[in-house]
Amino acid sequence: IEALTGRALSEDFVSFEEKPIGSASVACVFRGVLHNGMTVAIKVRRPEVMACFVADLTLFRWTVRTLEALTIVREDFFKYLCEDLQNMFMDEMDFRKEAIHHRLFRQYVRKDRLKFVDAPKVIRELSGDDVLCTEFIHGYSCQDILTAVETRDQAALSLLADQEIDPAEIGRRLLNVALWFRFETPFFHADPHPGNLLILPGNRIMMLDFGACGLMTQSQAEQQVELLRQIADSMRSGVPLSGAAAGRFGGLLEGNDAGGFAGRGKKPSHRDTIPALLRDGEVVLTPEQQA
Numbered sequence: 001i002e003a004l005t006g007r008a009l010s011e012d013f014v015s016f017e018e019k020p021i022g023s024a025s026v027a028c029v030f031r032g033v034l035h036n037g038m039t040v041a042i043k044v045r046r047p048e049v050m051a052c053f054v055a056d057l058t059l060f061r062w063t064v065r066t067l068e069a070l071t072i073v074r075e076d077f078f079k080y081l082c083e084d085l086q087n088m089f090m091d092e093m094d095f096r097k098e099a100i101h102h103r104l105f106r107q108y109v110r111k112d113r114l115k116f117v118d119a120p121k122v123i124r125e126l127s128g129d130d131v132l133c134t135e136f137i138h139g140y141s142c143q144d145i146l147t148a149v150e151t152r153d154q155a156a157l158s159l160l161a162d163q164e165i166d167p168a169e170i171g172r173r174l175l176n177v178a179l180w181f182r183f184e185t186p187f188f189h190a191d192p193h194p195g196n197l198l199i200l201p202g203n204r205i206m207m208l209d210f211g212a213c214g215l216m217t218q219s220q221a222e223q224q225v226e227l228l229r230q231i232a233d234s235m236r237s238g239v240p241l242s243g244a245a246a247g248r249f250g251g252l253l254e255g256n257d258a259g260g261f262a263g264r265g266k267k268p269s270h271r272d273t274i275p276a277l278l279r280d281g282e283v284v285l286t287p288e289q290q291a
Contacts, residue, residue: 004128026092045130053089092211095132101210108185116173117205137206139198146194163201170203183221190214
């Protein structure tokens with residue numbers, strides 16, 4: 001942190017907890033308080049993690065090349081896997097890119113007026129290639145809420161109810177966010193496991209850790225709409241969706257309404273699409289499917 005700012009910690013922080021409050025393979029997270037009184041979370045990349053990653057990737061490449069040389073697998077069988085692993089881990093270690101994803105997410109949720117979901121504010125002057133500083137958010141771990149529901153912990157559920165937290169409503173909102181990511185934003189959070197979700201009073205969701213994000217083109221979003229239509233038609237008719245049909249989604253969109261989006265320049269919206277698909281296809285779910 002001092003290498004990033006060129007200043008002593010005491011010049012930026014009133015207090016700084018040297019013991020991490022969170023630890024993972026790539027980074028550790030510390031808690032501190034700025035001179036303006038804001039409590040922040042500081043994510044610091046481990047010093048040797050890049051060298052370890054390069055060594056592991058080199059070993060992996062050597063292993064797969066050996067398998068190819070022995071004709072156990074065909075040549076270049078693991079080519080794209082190696083490339084994807086490299087790109088994924090390089091992205092996760094690029095904290096500047098993660099900060100950009102944070103800010104983009106906050107901009108998009110405000111633009112679309114999604115008041116029930118947010119992400120911590122990034123403190124730009126204290127963030128860099130290997131340091132990411134954000135506001136510290138107090139909330140309930142989504143994993144703890146899941147555990148309370150699964151174990152039917154009445155004391156914990158009662159405490160959540162006092163904070164106006166309804167696990168069923170949280171589930172509905174998370175599904176809405178997932179669909180919003182899929183259809184209405186150019187990128188999506190690729191690692192939304194319970195540990196990366198904080199739940200605040202009033203069923204508000206705070207998303208953390210934007211190190212792993214994916215991109216979604218307009219064409220891919222439109223194909224997803226067509227995929228939903230095909231699934232709805234398949235459920236209505238009882239005819240399974242074939243692999244060949246799935247492979248034709250790109251072609252199906254050419255000259256096709258695709259749910260009212262393709263050819264009109266209108267961005268797909270799951271709020272319009274999913275109810276329309278269920279209504280047009282007259283899909284009736286069995287009790288098992290509803291569960």
